[in-house]
Amino acid sequence: MALPNDIEALDKAFSGIGVDEKSLINLLAKSNDEHKRSLRTGCPKLFTEDENGFERSDQSYKKNLQHQFNRFRDAVVLSLLHPWERDARLLEEAIKKGPKHYNVIVEIACTRSSDQLLGARKAYHSLFDNSIEEHLASHNKATERKLLVALVSAYRYEGPIVKEDVVKSEAKILYDALENADKNNPLDHEDAIMILATRSKPHLQALYQHYSKTYGKTLTQDLEEGILKDTIECLCTPEAYFNRVLGAAVEQEADEESKAALSRVIVTQKEVLRKGGCVADKIQDSLSGLYKELMLGLIASGDIKEDDS
C-alpha cells in the first residue's frame, strides 16, 4: 500500500519546474507492484482507470514530464555553449517560433554588450549561413520588424559621454510618440525607433531619468506588455526587467515560454542577478531537483566573470 505521503511525494516530484530526481529514486527503488498500483490510483493527473482493468497513463502529461526532465539537460548544454553560439541559437529559435517569442530577441539585442552582440551575429553566420537581420526581416513583415531589425543591427557606443541637450530633446520626442500612441503606433515612429535603436545605453538611461523627472511618470508606466516596453526596460532598467521575467516564470499559471526564461536568464545573467540578490529566494520554492541545484549554483557563483572573447 502506498502511503498518502508517497502519493504526495510523487505528485510533488513532478509539480515543480524541473523534477525532484532524488525523491523519485527513493520512492521507486523500494516500490513493488502493489505499491506502484496504489501510486497509479492515487495520481489521477497521470493515470486514469481504463475499462480493460488497468490504470493507463496520460500521454500528454507524459509529454509535459519530458519537458520537465529535459530542463536540466537543456540548461547544462546552454551553460556549456560559447556565449556567441548560445545567443545565436536563442535568437534563431525565437525568430522561427514567431511573435510570442520576440521578447527574447529584444532581450538579447538589448542586454548584451556591443561586442557580445557582434559575436552572436558572427556565430549566426557560421551556424545558419544567413545573417540574423536577413532571417528576422524575412520572417516577419509586421510593424515590429522595424524596431527588431534595428535592435539586432546596433553597435552602440559604450563610453560614458552623454549630451544633456540631446537627452532632453529626445525625451520629448519619445513623450510625443507615446502620448499619440493611439493615433500612431510608436513602433512606426521613425525618430522613436532611431533613438531606441542607435543611442548608447548611458544616453538612454539618462533619458529615462530625465523623462521621469520631467513628466512625472516613467517611460514604461503606461505601456502595454510588448516589445516596446521590453526594449525600454532592457536598455534602461535591465535588473528590473530580469526580476520581472523571473517572477513571471515561477508564477502558478506560467506557460512554457515564461518558464523557459529561467534557464535563459539565469545562465546568461548570473553576474547581474548575483548583484541584485534575492533571486534565489524567489525561485527556491518553485524549482526542483538537479535543475534547481544547477540554477542556484549558477546564481551563487555569479561573480565568476564570463569570457567575452
Place this chain on the structure above:
Amino acid sequence: MATLRIPAHVPAPSEDAEQLHKAFEGWGTNEQLIIDILAHRNAAQRNSIRKAYREAYGKDLLKSLDEELSSDFERAVVLFTLDPAERDAYLANESTKKFTSSNWILMEIACTRSSYELFNVRRAYHARYKKSLEEDVAYHTKGDHRKLLVPLVSAFRYEGEEVNMTLAKSEAKILHEKISHKHYSDEEVIRIVTTRSKAQLNATLNQYNTAFGNDINKDLEAGSDDEFLKLLRAAIQCLTVPEKYFEKVLREAIVGLGTDEWALTRVVTTRAEVDMVRIKEEYHRRNSVTLEKAIAGDTSGDYEKMLLALVGAGDV
C-alpha cells in the same frame, strides 16, 4: 586586385619614419620622398610607420603631414596613410556634417566594404568620435534616406557564396511588383537590398533580368529622377558591380570642365589596395583612355604624382 606597388625590399618602419621626418625638415618639404614611401606601403606597414614615428618623435605622423602639406596633395596623402577602417570612419563622419554632407559616401562605404571591414569601420568610429556610426547617420538623415542608410551601415551580411535560387526568384518577383507600382522605398525593397548577402542579391538581380527582361536599375530609372532613387540605384550597383560604380564616379570627377578632386582622391585612396585593377579596366573599356592618362590630363604637381603612384603608374 590592388594597384598599390610595394618594393621587393621594404625598409624597417623606423627607417621609413626617419626618412619621413627628414622629408619635413628644413624649409621646404620633400614631397617626392613622402610619395616614394607612403604610396608604396600597405596598410599594416603604414600603421607600423606611424607607430615608429610616434615612438621616435613623440608626434602622430598625420599631424606632421597636416602641418607640412596642403590642399589636395595633403588630403590624398593623409587619407591614404590612414588605416582603412579609420579612413572610412573619417569619411563617414565628414559625410554627416552639414557642409560636407553626402549620403553617397555613406552608401558607398556601407555597400562596397566587406562585412568585417564595415564592422571595423563602426568600431573605429566609436573610438574616434565617441558615438556609434548608426546614431550619427540616423540623426542626420530623414525619411526614405534614413530608412535606407541606417540599415545599410548597420548590416552584417552573410559572406558565403551559397545562393537559394527559389528565394532569388521569389524576391525578384517582389522587387518587380514594388517597382512597377513605384513603391521604391517600400519596406520589402529595403529589406532585400539591406539584408541579403551579396551573392544572394546578385542571384536575385539576375533572376529579375531573366524573368522581366530588364536590368533592375533600368526599371528604377523609369521613375522620376529623385535623390532617393539615384541613391538606391547606386547602392544596388555598389553591392553587385562596384567597379562599374567607381568607374562612373571617376569619370564624372575627371571628364568635362573642372575636376572633383575630393571624389577622385576618395576613390583612388580607398580602392588602391582593393580593386583598382578592375576599376582601371572598366575605365579603359568605357572611356577608351587609360585612367592614368586621364588623371595626368586633369591634375598636376604632387597631387598628380601621388594619385599616379597609387594607381600603379611609374616605378616602384
